[in-house]
Amino acid sequence: MLILDEKKIRKGRPLGLPYQGSKKKISKKIIEIIKQNFGTDKMIYDVFGGGGAITAECLLSGLNVHYNDLDKDATDMFAKVISEDRNYIKSLLVSREEFLTIRDKDDKTVDDNLKLLVNSFGNKSKDYLYGKEHADIKYRLAIEIIRKHDTFSGYKQTDTWLNQYRELGQLQQLGQLQQLGRLQQLGQLEQLGQLEQLHITNLDYRAFSEVEGAIFYLDPPYENTTHIGYKGCFDSIDFYDWAFEMSKKNKVLISSYEISDDRFKCVYEFKTARSTMQGGIGGKCEKLFMVK
Numbered sequence: 443m444l445i446l447d448e449k450k451i452r453k454g455r456p457l458g459l460p461y462q463g464s465k466k467k468i469s470k471k472i473i474e475i476i477k478q479n480f481g482t483d484k485m486i487y488d489v490f491g492g493g494g495a496i497t498a499e500c501l502l503s504g505l506n507v508h509y510n511d512l513d514k515d516a517t518d519m520f521a522k523v524i525s526e527d528r529n530y531i532k533s534l535l536v537s538r539e540e541f542l543t544i545r546d547k548d549d550k551t552v553d554d555n556l557k558l559l560v561n562s563f564g565n566k567s568k569d570y571l572y573g574k575e576h577a578d579i580k581y582r583l584a585i586e587i588i589r590k591h592d593t594f595s596g597y598k599q600t601d602t603w604l605n606q607y608r609e610l611g612q613l614q615q616l617g618q619l620q621q622l623g624r625l626q627q628l629g630q631l632e633q634l635g636q637l638e639q640l641h642i643t644n645l646d647y648r649a650f651s652e653v654e655g656a657i658f659y660l661d662p663p664y665e666n667t668t669h670i671g672y673k674g675c676f677d678s679i680d681f682y683d684w685a686f687e688m689s690k691k692n693k694v695l696i697s698s699y700e701i702s703d704d705r706f707k708c709v710y711e712f713k714t715a716r717s718t719m720q721g722g723i724g725g726k727c728e729k730l731f732m733v734k
């Protein structure tokens with residue numbers, strides 16, 4: 443089993459896009475496990491990087507990281523958010539009407555994808571965050587709070603919110619502002635001045651077959667699930683063969699709930715991280731696996 447001295451885990455919120463299947467809940471622990479067991483001098487390949495939770499944590503720890511995902515939309519969104527300022531984040535707030543127009547566009551820009559992500563229910567880029575009944579009033583309120591108070595996370599202390607809240611008791615929270623607040627936190631990565639060391643690619647995982655002496659963190663679409671947002675099927679058996687080969691010349695860690703291939707063993711179990719995905723795998727623990 444791998445060790446983790448929990449006292450060394452970074453304090454503060456995890457970073458990353460609100461991406462389906464994101465490792466945000468355990469990203470701080472994963473990076474600490476990597477550091478404590480494999481050191482800090484090797485390049486880390488975040489090959490199925492998705493919303494960048496692991497890559498962000500590597501950057502915060504000063505580790506060299508290669509961020510890859512077949513889905514260019516995901517890496518483009520991450521790269522855009524870390525390179526833009528607060529005014530850009532504000533511009534991502536859209537009304538229900540604008541959301542529906544963007545959703546129906548054939549060719550979506552990075553900005554479009556980000557708008558759909560942060561203004562959608564469950565970050566699924568499909569339905570607007572609020573039902574039709576409250577959509578306009580909540581959107582207008584968020585716009586007003588930004589204009590008058592320039593705050594994302596502190597909106598519940600503003601008189602604009604408190605006045606509305608008294609009038610319309612059913613307004614419990616402004617999810618859009620919370621989303622923007624979390625995105626804005628990604629901006630701190632740029633201030634680290636480390637971004638020129640960040641390599642980003644959009645390759646199939648097999649493109650890394652020649653790499654040696656590195657750490658591979660692999661978070662592929664889970665066995666027996668269709669990864670939401672990724673339009674394709676993923677052959678887990680081929681992937682395990684590849685990961686097995688890569689383990690001969692690299693440290694290879696795989697994130698999963700279970701692995702059916704008995705060449706791999708569980709090396710760490712995240713006792714508190716539960717799946718929130720629907721479809722029958724809820725309740726299982728996230729684990730890390732390595733070759734036996």
Ligand SMILES: C[S@@+](CC[C@H](N)C(=O)[O-])C[C@H]1O[C@@H](n2cnc3c(N)ncnc32)[C@H](O)[C@@H]1O
Pocket residue numbers: 458461462463464465466489490491492493494495496510511512513516645646647648661662663664669672676
């Ligand atoms: C479980 S998600 C990873 C989530 C990520 N660790 C995070 O924290 O956001 C799996 C990712 O694998 C990507 N993917 C699927 N097939 C791939 C392939 N053949 N090569 C590289 N990436 C692939 C998907 O686009 C998806 O983003």
